Every structure is written in C-alpha cells, then in structure tokens.
Amino acid sequence: MRRLRRISLWRAVAPLALLCAGLLFATSATNARGTDLRPSRNTTLAGLVEEQSRRSASLVRQHAALTQDIEKLQEQQGSIDPALAKQLKDLSDAVGTTPVTGPGLTVTLKDAPSQVVKDNPDVDADWLVIHQQDIQAVVNALWAGGADAISIQNHRVISTTGIKCVGNSVVLHGVPYLPPYKITAIGDRRKLQKALDDSQYIENLQDYVVKFQLGYDVKNESSISMPAYEGTLDLQSATVPGFPRTPSTSPTASGR
Secondary structure: HHHHHHHHHHHHHHHHHOOOOHHHHHHHHHHHHOOOOOOOOOOOOOHHHHHHHHHHHHHHHHHHHHHHHHHHHHHHHHOOHHHHHHHHHHHHHHOOOOOOEEEEEEEEEOOOOHHHHHHHHOOHHHOOOHHHHHHHHHHHHHHOOOOOEEEEEEEOOOOOOEEEEOOOOOEOEEEEOOOOOOEEEOOHHHHHHHHHHHHHHHHHHHHHHHHHEEEEHHHHHEEEEOOOOOOOOOOOOOOOOOOOEEEEHHHHHOOO
16 A cells, blocks of 8 residues: 555656756757856866857958948938938048958067976066067058058957056957957058168067067068958047047947
8 A cells, every 4th residue: 555655646746847857958958049057168267258259250340241231221211311421431431440461561460489488587577478468569650651541359449549558468349359360451552561660669579589589570571451440439438639638438438
C-alpha cells in the first residue's frame, strides 16, 4: 500500500518539477539574449574594449543609416531648396561628412613588444606604450603637410575630434581602441612624408622606436577609400578666443 502511495505521489510531483525547470530555462534564455550568462572568456580588459568598440560601431552605422533615410525623404518631399542643398553638399565635403578617395599615407603606431617590456623591468612603463600625444603629433603633422582628409582606426577625423588616453587604450569619439593605431591621410604623398620628417615631436618619438622597439611604420597608398564621419555634429559647449569664458550650451543640447 505504501509503495503505491509513493508511486502516485511521484507521478503527481514529477510534472510540476519539469514545468518549473522549463520556466527557469526559458527565463535564463530570455535574459541572456543569446549570450553567455557567465562570460568567463571575455573578462580581460582587451576583450571588453573590443566588445564596446564593436557595439559602438554598430550603433554609429545605425545612426548613419537613419540619417541617410531622413535626407532621402526630405529630398523626395522637396523640403530643401536646391541652392541650399548645394551649399550643404559643399560644406559636407569640408566638414568630413562625405566619403573621399585618393592617394596618401598610412602611419601605424604600436606599443613595445611584450618581450621588450619583460627585458626592461626598471624602465618607466609610459615609455613603452603609444600615448594620445603620439597620435596627435602624427595627425598634426599630416594636417600641416596638406592632408585633404584623415582617419584614425578607419574613423574620419573632423574639427571636433578628440583623442584621449584611458588606461592602456585610446578613446576616439567616445569609443576605446587598443593598438596598433592606424592613422591614414589622403593628399600629396611627398608633402605628407616631408611633414612627418620635419616634425620635432616625431623625431623624438623615433628615439623610443630605436631604444624600445615602439612601432612606427609609414606606408604609401596609391588609392585610399576613406569613409565619411558618421557621428553627431552637435556641440555641447564652445568659446570664442579673446572673449570671457562663460558656460554655454548649443540649442540642440538644451532642447530649444
């Protein structure tokens, strides 16, 4: 009699247990959204930086696609005056919001090899890595050499582009990147190369290239296809040289 009761009780409880297990699996799958709930392989800083870079790049592409859709709809509705549309295109070329092609140079900067770091434990670690000022020096030299357009990590550089060091990564347009850093410029290759050679900062950088094997490579490019800048052009604040510095926000930022 007891055996029959145990069998009956198990038959009653088993379906309930299976139902609870199914609900747990379904909840986990929904929360994970196709990813690992315990990502043991992506806990390194490099992995996190790369993941954030990919996510940001995807959002930027979505933003650019939506902006293009809006522009096409405006053109179809005839809401933009033809003269104004031409002026907008001319300004877009200067601002960097249209893609360009042409010959130029690519400068690649790298940190010192890991073996060099191990062999020089007493050397200041800052001497063995590429910093924001190194990238800025290359960009400034290329502008001085008459570059028509410049990109870093295949992202277009515009007048408001900021290059910042955060830990062992460099942040560009709010997105972190790890070395190697590729700076590409379109323009007269001879003038661009001369500007690099004439830069006092880059000449000093070459000392570290020799001493600690920092990467500095210049490659001639016969044809470069450079993408347009796809981020926002809104300014959060601005000041005029020679006038008192007072906090101000753009109409877009303030919502007016």
